[in-house]
Amino acid sequence: xxxxxxxxxxxxxxxxxxxxxxxxxxxxxxxxxxxxxxxxxxxxxxxxxxxxxxxxxxxxxxxxxxxxxxxxxxxxxxxxxxxxxxxxxxxxxxxxxxxxxxxxxxxxxxxxx
Amino acid sequence: xxxxxxxxxxxxxxxxxxxxxxxxxxxxxxxxxxxxxxxxxxxxxxxxxxxxxxxxxxxxxxxxxxxxxxxxxxxxxxxxxxxxxxxxxxxxxxxxxxxxxxxxxxxxxx
Numbered sequence: 001x002x003x004x005x006x007x008x009x010x011x012x013x014x015x016x017x018x019x020x021x022x023x024x025x026x027x028x029x030x031x032x033x034x035x036x037x038x039x040x041x042x043x044x045x046x047x048x049x050x051x052x053x054x055x056x057x058x059x060x061x062x063x064x065x066x067x068x069x070x071x072x073x074x075x076x077x078x079x080x081x082x083x084x085x086x087x088x089x090x091x092x093x094x095x096x097x098x099x100x101x102x103x104x105x106x107x108x109x110x111x112x113x
Numbered sequence: 114x115x116x117x118x119x120x121x122x123x124x125x126x127x128x129x130x131x132x133x134x135x136x137x138x139x140x141x142x143x144x145x146x147x148x149x150x151x152x153x154x155x156x157x158x159x160x161x162x163x164x165x166x167x168x169x170x171x172x173x174x175x176x177x178x179x180x181x182x183x184x185x186x187x188x189x190x191x192x193x194x195x196x197x198x199x200x201x202x203x204x205x206x207x208x209x210x211x212x213x214x215x216x217x218x219x220x221x222x223x
Contacts, residue, residue: 001159031209042201042215043157092156096209101147101159 002027006093006105013083013112020079021108023093028073033102034066035092043092049076083112115140117204119214127222132189134217136202139183145205146178148187151216152198161187192221 003026013019023032031050035043047055047068055068069077080087088111094102116139126132134148145164149157163169163176163185175188185204189196202214 033209033211043213045210045212048209096211101145101149101162101203102157102211103159104156107156 001100002029002095002103004093004095004103004105006108008108009106010109011111013110015084015112017083018079018081019083019110020077021091021093022077023075023105025074025095029095030073031096032070032076033094033096034068034076034078035094037090037092037107039090046078046091080110083110085112088112115204115206115212117202117212117214119200119202119217121215122218123220124217125220125222126192128192128194130192130221132192132196132219132221134187134189134200134202134219136185136187136214137183138185138202138204138212140204140206141180141183143180143183143204143206145211146176146185147203147205147211148174148176148185149201149203149213150196150198151201157201189219192219194221194223197221 005024034046037043045058046061047057049055049068049070051070067079091108093105118137148161150160151157161176163178169176173190177186197220199216199218201216203211205211
């Protein structure tokens with residue numbers, strides 16, 4: 001299975017600022033996915049990132065707030081823009097190498113103050 | 114809206130017992146089903162996948178799928194305290210999109 005390196009692992013940010021989260025996969029993958037997980041909750045899909053095209057966002061998530069880049073088949077970034085305390089959460093990237101389940105990055109724990 | 118439902122628990126079992134985790138899904142066209150284990154403060158890790166009706170065994174884990182009943186389960190035999198975690202059921206509803214249940218917290222008592 002693939003290994004995904006995600007950084008930063010955690011950050012504390014001021015409201016109104018932006019944070020960019022990076023994920024590097026050790027193999028080429030077609031799709032990468034960005035999830036948010038509130039404490040004690042399940043995973044909510046933010047968007048699907050395909051190399052060479054714009055990301056596809058789920059209902060309730062917009063590109064202006066969560067811009068995503070996917071410059072190649074092993075890398076993606078998610079930016080959380082103009083942050084508010086409601087954005088405090090764990091953000092996870094994932095990929096699906098082959099026809100199997102997802103592999104996840106280690107997560108980014110974001111606290112907005 | 115496509116949904117995946119799990120009992121949130123906690124499910125508490127004694128060490129050595131069988132833990133049974135259940136999941137139902139709403140999209141009858143779903144083809145792929147997964148169980149993930151998530152330790153507190155960690156990201157989910159895939160432990161089982163199942164694609165056809167019946168049972169699939171891997172070590173102490175057995176996944177069971179019944180598409181007619183839209184039901185997936187995970188059995189953990191000889192439960193160990195190290196199995197204490199949240200177990201997420203996930204369903205691929207077509208293409209690359211996967212929906213996760215809210216998870217069942219399992220506590221194995223030593």
